[in-house]
Structure formats: C-alpha cells, structure tokens
Amino acid sequence: QKEVEQDPGPLSVPEGAIVSLNCTYSNSAFQYFMWYRQYSRKGPELLMYTYSSGNKEDGRFTAQVDKSSKYISLFIRDSQPSDSATYLCAMSEADSWGKLQFGAGTQVVVTP
Amino acid sequence: NAGVTQTPKFQVLKTGQSMTLQCAQDMNHEYMSWYRQDPGMGLRLIHYSVGAGITDQGEVPNGYNVSRSTTEDFPLRLLSAAPSQTSVYFCASSRTGVNTGELFFGEGSRLTVL
Numbered sequence: 001q002k003e004v005e006q007d008p009g010p011l012s013v014p015e016g017a018i019v020s021l022n023c024t025y026s027n028s029a030f031q032y033f034m035w036y037r038q039y040s041r042k043g044p045e046l047l048m049y050t051y052s053s054g055n056k057e058d059g060r061f062t063a064q065v066d067k068s069s070k071y072i073s074l075f076i077r078d079s080q081p082s083d084s085a086t087y088l089c090a091m092s093e094a095d096s097w098g099k100l101q102f103g104a105g106t107q108v109v110v111t112p
Numbered sequence: 113n114a115g116v117t118q119t120p121k122f123q124v125l126k127t128g129q130s131m132t133l134q135c136a137q138d139m140n141h142e143y144m145s146w147y148r149q150d151p152g153m154g155l156r157l158i159h160y161s162v163g164a165g166i167t168d169q170g171e172v173p174n175g176y177n178v179s180r181s182t183t184e185d186f187p188l189r190l191l192s193a194a195p196s197q198t199s200v201y202f203c204a205s206s207r208t209g210v211n212t213g214e215l216f217f218g219e220g221s222r223l224t225v226l
Binding site: 046049 | 116145152153154155156157160162170202204206214215217218219220
C-alpha cells in the first residue's frame with residue numbers, strides 16, 4: 001500500500017465551479033503538507049504549503065489538513081481554464097526535509 | 113533567471129547503455145535531488161544531496177549513481193540502462209534550514225530505454 005493515496009482523475013469541471021481535491025495518507029509522522037501544480041510537460045511548482053493541521057487560504061486556493069483523519073484537501077474557487085493541470089499532494093516528516101512523499105497526482109480539466 | 117536546468121530533455125537508449133542526466137542550478141541552493149515520475153506512481157525520490165560532497169539514497173536508488181562535487185551541479189548516472197528505467201526524470205533544489213516545502217523543479221528529462 002502506498003503511503004500517500006490520490007485519485008488520478010481526470011476531474012472535469014465547468015469554468016467557475018469549485019474544484020475539490022484530496023489525498024489520504026498512512027504515515028502519522030508526516031508534519032508538512034504541500035500541493036504542487038504541474039502543467040503538461042513541465043516540472044511541478046509549489047502551490048500551497050501547510051504545517052501540521054489547519055486551514056490555509058491564498059487567493060482562490062484553500063488547503064486543509066486533518067491529521068486525525070490523515071486527510072488533506074485542496075479547494076479551487078472560481079476555477080479558470082488556466083487551472084487545468086495535474087495537482088500533486090506531497091508530504092514529509094519533521095526531520096526529513098526534502099524527502100517528500102508524493103501522491104500520484106489528479107488531472108484537472110476546466111472547460112470554458 | 114535560469115533556476116534549475118536539466119539536459120538532455122529527451123533521450124533514447126538501448127538496454128545496457130550508460131548515460132548521465134545533467135542538472136544545474138544557479139540559486140546557490142544547498143539541497144538537490146532527483147525524482148522519477150511514472151504514470152500512476154507519482155514522483156519517487158532516487159537520490160539527494162544536502163551539500164557538496166554529501167549524497168544519500170532515496171526510495172528507488174538501484175541502478176543510479178550520483179555525485180556532488182560543486183554546489184551548482186548534481187548529475188544522475190544510469191550505469192546499465194534497463195527498460196524499467198523508462199521514465200521522466202526531474203531534478204529539484206531548495207534551500208536548507210527553512211522548511212517551506214518549496215522544491216524548485218527543472219522541466220524534466222524524458223528517457224526511453226528500448
């Protein structure tokens with residue numbers, strides 16, 4: 001069983017809709033939780049970063065971490081065609097900086 | 113502002129051949145790493161380095177070799193290519209000491225082993 005599970009999609013939504021993405025994990029030692037966005041044939045880029053449990057908001061993006069359920073989420077409000085990409089969750093333990101465990105990634109398609 | 117530069121972008125090898133994927137960063141980052149990305153598997157860590165002269169193994173190190181002689185460069189060597197090494201390879205770098213979760217990735221090197 002993988003340490004981090006993520007539904008690969010694809011997830012297709014109309015422009016303006018809310019996109020909801022999530023990951024589950026099994027390692028209770030994970031402390032740092034991230035969402036990366038990857039456009040086709042490009043490298044991933046950091047979108048959101050959260051330490052431990054709680055919510056974080058940045059513009060149209062909200063990241064949530066529920067450590068008791070080992071579950072993290074990313075919400076994209078007012079989705080745009082430019083949000084079409086693969087979204088990867090990633091996480092790491094407190095003393096394992098840089099050694100990230102990634103989910104498989106969810107492909108999101110926002111149609112005009 | 114180059115960031116992380118990977119070469120080559122595409123490569124086709126025959127089984128048993130060796131090659132080196134190059135990675136260079138101009139951000140003076142101490143930490144560098146190599147990941148491979150396969151469909152349905154996400155990114156998996158191959159090797160990483162926390163500074164010049166220091167390297168360590170990640171999750172899937174077999175068949176790969178690395179060295180770090182300078183802060184800027186972190187090449188990945190395939191010793192004897194196998195079809196199972198067909199993948200997209202990403203080099204990443206970051207600062208150490210401040211954990212913001214931000215790895216800076218290159219654009220990837222797409223390798224096919226026949």
